Structure formats: structure tokens, C-alpha cells
Amino acid sequence: MDDNKDYENENESKSSKIKNIFKKKPHISIKFSESYDKFQTSIPAFLGICLCAFALMCFAAFAIFFVNVKGPEKVLVPNVVGKNLEDALLEMQVKELYSKISLRYSDLPGDEGTILDQSPDAGAIVKGYSRVSLVVSRGVIVDKVDEYTGMNIEDLRMKLQTLFAGQTKPLIVLAEPEYKPDASDAGTILEQDPPAGTKISEPVTVQLVVSRGPNYENTKAPYLIGQSVNDLLQIITRSKLVFDITSHKASDDEKPGTVVDQQAFDDEFVPNYTRVAVEMALPSGEYNDNIYGIYQEKVADYPYPVPMKIEAYPAEGNSYTLLSFNHPGGMVTVPYAVPKGTTLELTVVNKVVSKKTVN
Template identity: 55%
Template sequence: MKLKDILLKLKEKFLRIDFHAVFERLQSNGKLLLMTVIATFVVMSLACLAVFSVNVKGPEQVLVPDVTGKKLTAALIEMQAKKLYPEIQLRYSETPGDEGTILEQNPSGGAIRKGFSHISLVVSRGVVIDHVENYIGENIDAVRMKLQTLFAGTAKPLIVIASPQYKADTAEAGTILEQDPPEGTSITDPVTVHFVVSRGPNFENTRVPDLLGNSVNDVLQQMARTRLVFDFTSHEAGPGENAGTVVREQTFEEELVPNYTHVAVEFAFPRQTLGGNVYGIFDAVLPAYPYSVQVKLAAKPEDGDAYTIVTFSHPGGAVTIPYAVPKGTDLILSVVSSAGETERKRITVR
């Protein structure tokens, strides 16, 4: 065999053996690489699962401290130590001197919550008013309404008005003349305020008007202009009497009489409706007032808008008012003050 042929055979054999080894080596390394990739994936999955578990578990649970009654600064320090977030709400309180104190909390002390939870704290912004104001010169009804509004919703108002003492004065009736304690008095506990209130001038007298022959409307106008208490009565008009007018009136020896003197006045009313109106006397009993109040009689027809029949001053007690209105009209008696109108009686004319 020639040398050339021998070399060719050796080369051919060498190459065949070498390629086979290389293939086996590659096959062995591929399995190792695959195992490495699988192992890496498993490790990463376990790591992700551990991180996820930690995040799901969240922060550890803590005991909510009871900070009710404590000052805000101390309460915030306790909340911070427990890794809790306070949410602050401000509210007026009823106790002088407790400004900045925790009034309420939610959840309450002793509850279990996760760290970084939100805790609601209601903090006192102090009392609505901390001193007695000057009420002299104001109307007592207006002051009452003001204080009621100021302390609305509180179980223990800080200012209470005692039963006023009334006296005659040139100031308008209901005006506060004196007060005790004086303006500027500090409020540390609920305070009872005593007022001296004007009854109005007691030296003024009134001229008694001549009402004989007057109609109901004429008499109503006189009621609005004078400070007298008219006690109205009526009877069915007889022969020679003008139906719907005054036929008798009390007389006095003196031309002038003291304010709110009672004057008896009698009407002769028609038996049936006259001019589409029903005639009558509206009567009611009011509380006895220390000074005169404004009294109003209003009418609300079945069809139409309400209107005022008369407004006049009255000291309280029995009230009588003549009327001439259509059948079915509602008559409403109210007492008018600076605080508004208070309905006292309502009837429907039949």
C-alpha cells in the first residue's frame, strides 16, 4: 500500500473519531446547561415566593394605645412609637381649659391593628366662648336666641340666663339694662347671668278713641295705633242697629288712661254673611308677659294668599279680635319677637 493511501486512511479515521467525540461532548454539555437553567429557574421562583409571602404578611400587628384625655403632643408620640398614623379632627368642647386634649379616638385603646394603620383622633379646639360678653342694650329675646344657637347640641351650656328682673324704664321694653357678672368675666365653669330688663316707659298714658259706629276694619286700625286692651263682645244686630259696627263702648271720666287699660267694646253683627264675609270675635289666652309683645292675627283664605289682619301690642292674658272674612278662611294668632313668630292659636271660620 502506498504511503499516500495509508495517510488518507489515517486521516479519514482520525476525522471520524474526532467528530464523534465532539458530538458526545456537546451532548454532555447540553444536559449540564439544561440542568443549570432549570436549577436557576427553581431558585429564582423560590426567592420570588419568599418575597411575595413577606409582602402579603405585611407589617406586624400592634396594640392601639389609649390616648383619650391626653394632650395632642403626647398622643402623637405614642402613635409614632407604635407606627400608627393619626388622622386629626377638631371639635369645640364643653369644658373650659381642655384645648388640645384628645376627646375621642377610633379605634379605641386596646384594639389590635396592623402597623401603619390610620387612627382617628378628635381634638378639642377649646370652648365656643371663654368669657361673658356685654349684653347691655340688647333685646333679651335676641340674646336668648343667640345663646341657644351658640350652644346648640351641647349638653351643658356655658351661659345660662336666670329669670330676669323687670323694671320701668324709658328704654324700649325688653332692653337689657344691667347684667351680672359683668362683661369680660372668665368662664371656667357654667355661668348663670342675671339681667335687669326694661318693661318700657310706665309714665305714658293713652287716649281712649271713640269707636261708636266704627266698622270692623276701622276698629282694627285703632287697635294697631293705641296701647289699650280691647275686650270685644258681640250680639246679633237688632232693629235700628247697623250690622257690623260698634254699638257700645266703655267710657272713662279721664281723657287719658294708663297704657293697656282694658276697654269693653260691643259689636252688632249680622245674623248671616254680609258682603260675602262671616263676622265674629277671635279669642285666645296668652301667657302674662312682663312687658308688652307684638301680637299678629293673619288670615289664609281657601283660595288666595295669606295676609295680615292686624298687628298690635298686648301685655298677655285674654285676647279678643273682631274679624270679617270669607267662610273657610284660616285665622292664625302669633306672638312676634326678635326671635321670630310663635303661633299660639289657629281656627277655621265656618
């Protein structure tokens, strides 16, 4: 029983303590007036700090602006044309200028590495650290004479023309060749002077001996009377003669489109590429679905026969070669019988020299 009483007394004591805790009110004291006074006294100092920070920022911004506006000092571009590349670069470096280099072949042997041109020109006023373009010589295209014997002279001319294209003074010039009969094909270079391997220190003139071709001397003149246009074209292809062909309107007793006259010679054989006069009787209008005529063109004279051809381009259908032959140049005359509207094209040494449309 005593134990139970003690337990009840202990519980009552704890309950009374808890009630007393909730009955107590917390005491919180905030002094607003004191904090407001402190804030009022710190406003001038805060504003002063802000103004100082703003002034410092403005000063820094103006300093940066004026430094950028001032930029690098202006300098005088030096004259480096004719100087070697190393000296030119040193001069540019002293002036605080940058160099942009490009290479170009020159006409003068021995000037490799020399400044040929500059931009801006010497004496120009530019800002420091600007770029100056320098054109530097990479030397001459060739420094010695090559081996030309065995080449075709037309191929050599084309090669040298391409090699020195754009050069004001080509280093190799071909003299007028000497021609002679030889077993080699016509146009083949037999001899040269100076020989291959000769060093070039200044422009050099090359003398050549060129083949006129085998059996150049004589050929037999063919009999042409009564030959048609197609027959005559085949003879021209095979022959080593030059036919100067003219025509007239066929009369009633003449067969249109045939040879009615030719030049006669005292000897059976005549020198190769002798000019032979030939007269043809041609119809005045369309005949057998073809237009007849003589293709005539004046071309350059050559010291030996060069390849020529006439291509036909019909208004309908595929193109074809009307005639392929060798000719020494001058007046070229070729008979034709082609459909109306066909375009004929004369090519000399792979170069088109003239065109004609048949109407």
C-alpha cells in the same frame, strides 16, 4: 501593424481568463452531522438552566406572597382621652399608629388642646399603622362676659341659644330679668351683672334689668260701641290695651259685624295693657262676600308687650297683613272678616305659632 497584434493578443488573454473563472465550481462543505451531535449534547444543560430559573422565580414569588400576607403586627390602642395633644401623639407614634385629628368646642374653660374622645376606644386590638381618630378641644366658645346693655333681651336669648347649641352645659345663663319703666324701647337691657369683660372660669348666671318701655303706666280707654271689624282692628293697632273679644250671632236689631258692648271703667285712664272685655255681633254665615269670626290663640305670657301680627293668605290673590300689634301674651283674640278659604297665620316675635283656615 505590430501594435495591433499586441492589442489583439492582450484581449484574447483577458477573454480566456474570464472563461476559466466561470468554469470553476465553488466548494462548500457543511458538516450537519457534527452540528447535530453538538446540539444533542447541550440539551440537558439547557433544560437544567431553565429548571433552575423557574425554581428561582417560584421561590421569589412565594417569598413576596408570605411577606404581604403576614402584614404589620397587631397593637393595643392606648387610652389618650384627657391627655394633651402632644403626649397623645407621642403615644400613638410609639404604638406605630396614625392619628386623625378633628376639633370641637368644649364646656370646660381651660381644656384647650385636650383629647375629648378617641376612636377606636382604648384597649382595642388593631393592626400596626392603623388610623385612630382623636377629637381635640379647641377651648370654650367664649371666655368672658360680653356687653349686653342696649341689646334687646329676646335678641340676646336667641344669640346665647345659638352660641351654645349642642353644649351640654352652657357657660352663660340668664336669670329672670327685673323690669322697670324706662324711656328706652320695651325689652332693652339697661343693666347687667356681672359687667362686660368678666372672665369666665365656670358657668355664670347673668342678672339683667330690662325696660318696660316709655309711658308704660296709663292710657285712655276708647269708646268702641258701633265700631266695625276694620275699625276695631285699627284701634287695636294703635292702643296700649288688650282686648278680650267675644261674639254672638247678630239679632234683628243689631248690625252684623259691629261692637255691641264693652267693659266700663270708673276712671278715664287705666294702666297700660289692661285687659278690656269687648262683645261683637257677627253674622252666622257669609256676609258681604266675607266670613266673620274671632281668631283665638293661647300664647306664652310675657313681662312686657311683644310684637305680634296676623297674616292673611287668600285662596286667590296676594297675601296681606290683617293686623300688626303689641301684646303681653296669654289669650289673644282678634276679629276678622275675610273671604272663604283664607288662611290666617299668627306670628309672635317673628315666629309662627298657629294657623287657621276660614271656611
